[in-house]
Amino acid sequence: MQRKEFTIDCQLCTHLKDSLFNGLTPEDLSRINNHKTCIQYKKGQNIFYEGTRPTGLFCINGGKVKVFKNNVQGKEFILYIAKPGDFLGYRALLSEEFYGATATVLEDAKICFIQKENFFEVLQKNPVFMKKVVKQVCQQMGIMEERMAELAHKSVRERLAGSLLMLKESYGMEGDDSVLLDIALSREDWASLVGTATETVIRLLSDFKSDELISFEGKKIRVLDPKRLAKQADLIVA
Amino acid sequence: MQRKEFTIDCQLCTHLKDSLFNGLTPEDLSRINNHKTCIQYKKGQNIFYEGTRPTGLFCINGGKVKVFKNNVQGKEFILYIAKPGDFLGYRALLSEEFYGATATVLEDAKICFIQKENFFEVLQKNPVFMKKVVKQVCQQMGIMEERMAELAHKSVRERLAGSLLMLKESYGMEGDDSVLLDIALSREDWASLVGTATETVIRLLSDFKSDELISFEGKKIRVLDPKRLAKQADLIVA
DNA sequence: AAGCTTTTATGACAAAAGTCATGTTTTGCC
DNA sequence: GGCAAAACATGACTTTTGTCATAAAAGCTT
Numbered sequence: 001m002q003r004k005e006f007t008i009d010c011q012l013c014t015h016l017k018d019s020l021f022n023g024l025t026p027e028d029l030s031r032i033n034n035h036k037t038c039i040q041y042k043k044g045q046n047i048f049y050e051g052t053r054p055t056g057l058f059c060i061n062g063g064k065v066k067v068f069k070n071n072v073q074g075k076e077f078i079l080y081i082a083k084p085g086d087f088l089g090y091r092a093l094l095s096e097e098f099y100g101a102t103a104t105v106l107e108d109a110k111i112c113f114i115q116k117e118n119f120f121e122v123l124q125k126n127p128v129f130m131k132k133v134v135k136q137v138c139q140q141m142g143i144m145e146e147r148m149a150e151l152a153h154k155s156v157r158e159r160l161a162g163s164l165l166m167l168k169e170s171y172g173m174e175g176d177d178s179v180l181l182d183i184a185l186s187r188e189d190w191a192s193l194v195g196t197a198t199e200t201v202i203r204l205l206s207d208f209k210s211d212e213l214i215s216f217e218g219k220k221i222r223v224l225d226p227k228r229l230a231k232q233a234d235l236i237v238a
Numbered sequence: 239m240q241r242k243e244f245t246i247d248c249q250l251c252t253h254l255k256d257s258l259f260n261g262l263t264p265e266d267l268s269r270i271n272n273h274k275t276c277i278q279y280k281k282g283q284n285i286f287y288e289g290t291r292p293t294g295l296f297c298i299n300g301g302k303v304k305v306f307k308n309n310v311q312g313k314e315f316i317l318y319i320a321k322p323g324d325f326l327g328y329r330a331l332l333s334e335e336f337y338g339a340t341a342t343v344l345e346d347a348k349i350c351f352i353q354k355e356n357f358f359e360v361l362q363k364n365p366v367f368m369k370k371v372v373k374q375v376c377q378q379m380g381i382m383e384e385r386m387a388e389l390a391h392k393s394v395r396e397r398l399a400g401s402l403l404m405l406k407e408s409y410g411m412e413g414d415d416s417v418l419l420d421i422a423l424s425r426e427d428w429a430s431l432v433g434t435a436t437e438t439v440i441r442l443l444s445d446f447k448s449d450e451l452i453s454f455e456g457k458k459i460r461v462l463d464p465k466r467l468a469k470q471a472d473l474i475v476a
Numbered sequence: 477a478a479g480c481t482t483t484t485a486t487g488a489c490a491a492a493a494g495t496c497a498t499g500t501t502t503t504g505c506c
Numbered sequence: 507g508g509c510a511a512a513a514c515a516t517g518a519c520t521t522t523t524g525t526c527a528t529a530a531a532a533g534c535t536t
Binding site: 186187188198199202203206 | 512513514515516
């Protein structure tokens, strides 16, 4: 499989402003810029594999990537869905461990790879950047704590409704009266994200559709009634 | 409720060697030492509350503490069980958020409180310490990713077996042929840790007892057969 | 020691969710 | 455009787990 490279200047990257690299000194940014490799990936290709050693950091310039763990029975659980501007693989890099998850392209992607030496150098000589990274990691951790608690005590229905609302935040395209989730996930992917079986997702989504909480638009989902969906996400007793 | 203080010198603390503070310069350590407040807590007392603003870092000198989230129905999910040498509350501090969880004393505890200013100062002027903190946080995150995936796809039985083995690592006291878990958790706490109902834990623990995987010793549990327990923790098909 | 509260235990039942089988639709590809 | 594969859908059934009721046991307090 041939690697299709592309070029982009970090300084000119559209996503710089919402990325962790925002605020780097020109020298630091150009150090990153001059040492990166940018590759185009097709849907289905893997960026890195669980159990392998990280050698650098991935920065998404375009497309979408899922990061997931596979259990013994081959059941997948999606930890994150990354979009342009997001970093991938820093967790394992900073904990000095092997990758704990696999990253696969969901929608054709353009991804820059930064060798760990360059990342670490910028990190070390730039305490402000370091602080931002720490903050980001700890925020992420707070999100994971929340999600764990939900996995522990919420029903699949509640979690699915919650996932729809969560993706609405990241991928929602506001319409007049509804929001299109600009991400094409298979029912299987939804199941991996929510932590359930594919059939259950199919049934529940079709329930939500019957209840006019959502509608289907090709492979994408339109959220029609976020408020009622939020009620579904919380608790039945409420 | 009166605060019972106590005194301890960080330099002389038994847990210094396994703590993040290990390796600090004498000056840094004494800065921490001179500005800390040490308080004794009784079982059931709270250290901090979900939704409140963190003002510093807690360092456990003795006892055990559970950190948990409460959901809307009042169901508890235990995120961590902290023991001597562990830090508490750094996540919210570093992400500059409110506490995402509540910390309650499980077994009478002695806990030192370090004002955030002092913690941040040491953190800022000491890149090696910073790096250790980051590494620790990212390792913790890896553990949480693993646990999330288990919550998503493992049965309660598997998770309970897994939790027994996990606590064996932290609290196991090796005997001739078995390991006593040196931590007294109620059935309700076990349920909060595993993410299930109290009755289910009661039933499963008594199953495990019938199968001679564990035995009860007062309020504590003795692991009789870690290997078979590990089989229970993994998958049925295996 | 008695009486209260909390914890542990057990049974019966209901609800939620997983699994398996099968069928239909969509998609990708030559 | 037609074929194969993948994705989606639905029904039937089983298993797991939660819930509620009740009771026994253990811990505290006076």
